[in-house]
Amino acid sequence: MTILVTGGAGFIGSNFILDWLAQGEEPVVNLDALTYAGNLENLASLQGDARHVFVQGDITDRALVDRLLAEHRPRALIHFAAESHVDRSISGPGAFIKTNIEGTYTLLEAARQHWQGLPEPERAAFRFHHVSTDEVYGSLKAEDPAFAETNAYEPNSPYSASKAASDHLVRAWHHTYGLPVLTTNCSNNYGPYHFPEKLIPLMIVNALAGKPLPVYGDGQQIRDWLYVRDHASAIRAVLAEGRVGETYNIGGWNEMANIDIVKTVCALLDELRPDAAGPYSRLITYVKDRPGHDRRYAIDARKIERELGWRPAETFATGIRKTVQWYLDHPAWVQRVQSGAYRDWVQQQYGA
Incomplete structure (x- = not known):
C-alpha cells in the first residue's frame, strides 16, 4: 500500500510525512512543485529512505498526476498543496486561483x-483527503460560538475564497460522482519547518536578528493555534476512520490574540537566548493593518473528538516552547531558507 501526498515539501505536508513514516512503514509518494515555501531540506532525514518517493511537479499537470496514480496505485490521495499566505493573496491572487482551485479540480x-x-476492494478503500482551513468560515465576533462544520462559508480574502471554492469542488465530486472524499478544516498551525513569513516563525527570526517585530493594527486579532504534529495525527485519524463525505474541523482549543502570541515568543526567547540589549519585547512595532483582516477565528473540534477520539496532545505552552527551541537549534535551516540557498541543496541532493 502507498499514499500520494501533494505539497509534501511544505510546512504542514513535510511534518505530516515525517510523522507518517515515524508511525509505520507504508510508503509515501510526495508531489511538490517546490515553490518558495516548498523545501526538501525539511525532509533531509529521509534521504535514501525507499519509503519516500519525491516527484517535483505541479498539481495542475494532469498527465503527471495520471502517471503517478497509475504507477503507484495509492490507496489514498492527501491534498495539502496550496498557496496559503493571506498577504500574498491580496497582492497577487492569480496564483491562488491557479493552485487552489484549478489544482484541486485537476486532482479530483x-x-x-x-x-x-x-x-474491488481497492475501489471501496480509496480516499481523497482534502486539507483545508478554518478561514473559509469568515470572521467571528468576540461573543460568537466557535466555527462548527455546519457554519456557512463566508470567506473574506482571496486566499480563503480560493480554499472555499476548492472545498465546494470536493463536496460536489462526492455528491455527483460518488468519489470517496474526506475534508478537514484546520486552525492556525505552528511548529518546526515553518517558512518565516507567518507570524510565529517571523517573530522568532526577527527577534534573534534584532529586527522589528511587526504587529498588524492593535494586535487583538484572535486565532486558534494547533501544533503541527497534532494536525498530522488528526489527519491520520480521519483517514483511518472518518466517514466518507464528511467534514471534520481540527483545532487546538487555544484561542489567543496575536499580540499575546508575540509576547509569549519574546518571553521564551528572553529565557532561552537572552539579549544583552534588553527584553525582546522592545522590538514590538505596530504597523498598519492589512486590508480586510479577519478579527477572530475559533474552531469547535468536538465532532472529531466525539466520532474519532482525537484531541491535541500539545497545549500551547508545550508546543510553543518546542517551536522556539527548534528554531534556536536550527539557525542554518533558517539562513538557507531566507537566502534561497536551499534550492542549491535540492540540486545537489536530487539533481535537476
Missing part, C-alpha cells in the same frame, strides 16, 4: 478516473 478529475478504474 485524475482521482475520479483512477478510482473508477480500480477493482
Whole structure:
C-alpha cells in the first residue's frame, strides 16, 4: 500500500510525512512543485529512505498526476498543496486561483478516473483527503460560538475564497460522482519547518536578528493555534476512520490574540537566548493593518473528538516552547531558507 501526498515539501505536508513514516512503514509518494515555501531540506532525514518517493511537479499537470496514480496505485490521495499566505493573496491572487482551485479540480478529475478504474476492494478503500482551513468560515465576533462544520462559508480574502471554492469542488465530486472524499478544516498551525513569513516563525527570526517585530493594527486579532504534529495525527485519524463525505474541523482549543502570541515568543526567547540589549519585547512595532483582516477565528473540534477520539496532545505552552527551541537549534535551516540557498541543496541532493 502507498499514499500520494501533494505539497509534501511544505510546512504542514513535510511534518505530516515525517510523522507518517515515524508511525509505520507504508510508503509515501510526495508531489511538490517546490515553490518558495516548498523545501526538501525539511525532509533531509529521509534521504535514501525507499519509503519516500519525491516527484517535483505541479498539481495542475494532469498527465503527471495520471502517471503517478497509475504507477503507484495509492490507496489514498492527501491534498495539502496550496498557496496559503493571506498577504500574498491580496497582492497577487492569480496564483491562488491557479493552485487552489484549478489544482484541486485537476486532482479530483485524475482521482475520479483512477478510482473508477480500480477493482474491488481497492475501489471501496480509496480516499481523497482534502486539507483545508478554518478561514473559509469568515470572521467571528468576540461573543460568537466557535466555527462548527455546519457554519456557512463566508470567506473574506482571496486566499480563503480560493480554499472555499476548492472545498465546494470536493463536496460536489462526492455528491455527483460518488468519489470517496474526506475534508478537514484546520486552525492556525505552528511548529518546526515553518517558512518565516507567518507570524510565529517571523517573530522568532526577527527577534534573534534584532529586527522589528511587526504587529498588524492593535494586535487583538484572535486565532486558534494547533501544533503541527497534532494536525498530522488528526489527519491520520480521519483517514483511518472518518466517514466518507464528511467534514471534520481540527483545532487546538487555544484561542489567543496575536499580540499575546508575540509576547509569549519574546518571553521564551528572553529565557532561552537572552539579549544583552534588553527584553525582546522592545522590538514590538505596530504597523498598519492589512486590508480586510479577519478579527477572530475559533474552531469547535468536538465532532472529531466525539466520532474519532482525537484531541491535541500539545497545549500551547508545550508546543510553543518546542517551536522556539527548534528554531534556536536550527539557525542554518533558517539562513538557507531566507537566502534561497536551499534550492542549491535540492540540486545537489536530487539533481535537476
